[in-house]
Amino acid sequence: MFDPDFIFMIGLKVFFAFLMIGAVMTMAGYSVLAERKVSAWMQGRVGPNRTVLPLVGYIPFFGRFLKGLGIFQPLADGLKFLFKEEIIPGHVNKFYYNLAPIVALVPALTTMTVLPFGEFFNSDGESVPLMLANLEVGILFILAVSSLGVYGIVLAGWSSNSKYPFLGGIRSSAQMISYELAMGLSLLPIFLWVSQPGSGLLGLSLVDIVQSQSNSAWLFLVQPLSALIFLIALFAETNRLPFDMPESETDLVGGFHTEYGGFKFGIFFVAEYAHIVVGSAIFTLIFLGGWHFLPWIADPWPANWIGTIIGIAWFLAKTLFLIFFFIWIRWTLPRFRYDQVMNLGWTKLLPLALLNLLFYVLLVTWLDQSSL
């Protein structure tokens, strides 16, 4: 039980886990900066460009460049949240009020345990995915855990004991439940497609989904409608505009986090952006070929550690583009009204996802029959 190898393995896993949390949290922090910068650029503004660390500002050209880019802004924002006074309003249910931010953050960070982000070739030349836990039902795990994130919002809304958070909580629970269906249904054809007989790939494994796209078409080219429905549902699940129901600052003040301040609000904020980072990564893995180069083109990089690093960088580049796309959509589309969101979810996306599923079921059956 306590042999050194076992303890070493656990230590290594813990180390990797911290590394992964660090990476995702950093990306979440810098997504906030990206949000502010891209928003500013799209509105003809400059964005945060004043924060700078004491000595860095004196580096001749580079220091000014970093300052102009606002690289140190997330640090300042984070410190602000840490040092603000923690206020617990008198009218809230203290237990659930304190629990809600944790419940919101934990699922966002848990989903990343099954996220593969690259591949590595062992001495036999076999490809080993880089991830914390290679779960064969990875995507199912992600769907299950990420939908728990809604409990954080619902708890925050109800425990705040005030009207706007309450409305935000109700809206978000309704929205999350509606779009979860379409999201799940849009992924079923993917599972069918990936686990075609003879390929030896498992449709529910994220690694196998990525490997099925190596040297062949990306899945968004094969199933554009699935990709579209999944993307729309992803926007709704991550509470991004145009599905900004739980927050909708124009009619609900701050939505579910109206009564929150200081570090608790900071946790909600980080959880929201962690959801976006993880959601972008999942979309990249399932529909945009993960760490593989381009559709139909074999990876041009060598099958060794250099290739591993380029692969990870390529995967990150795709993920970052999707995060940019999230922000880009935010400044393009106005927010839907609550009833429009419900209408779109139940009467448009759900039937469309069902038809899509039916079509691919028939297509896959026909392909299987004709290949026999």
Next chain:
Amino acid sequence: MAKTVVLERKPLSLSERTYLPQIATGLKTTFSNMFKEKVTLQYPEEKPAIPKNYRGIPTLVKDPNGREKCVSCQLCEFVCPPKAIRITPGSVPEGETDRAHVEKAPQEFEINMLRCIYCGYCQEVCPEEAIFLQDEYSSSGYSREEMINNKEKLYELGGTLPDAHYKWDKKKNEEDLGNDH
């Protein structure tokens, strides 16, 4: 009477009903906006252009010969709606030949910037064109005392403005020529 034309609204085509082409157009618009020139003014380093008739902080000015123009008539003090101006009148120091015909000068001149409403009545009422609301608009301090501009500060803010009349020079000339002034 204007004729109202009711346009017939065509039913949306299939591609229009999905809204996707329209969203693509919107994305193109927002993307192209990213590369437009920024309109932000980097404020403390860059200042906006102030129009000529701007009413900024009231200041006292000197004439081009470096002489104090204010004759301590106290009209501005009387006209000031929030009573922000306080003048202690004094006499012109003996032996200043430049200002031989001026009877009075302010011994102290205070404008309380916490009271001033920037109405410009003081500038309007001044018979000597000695007080002007100029282009300085940002005034701040850590205490109430700091926000009261004294005479020295007011002249420092005001500087020298061109003078069209040289009233006191004319009076001196007239007297030198033996005329009534």
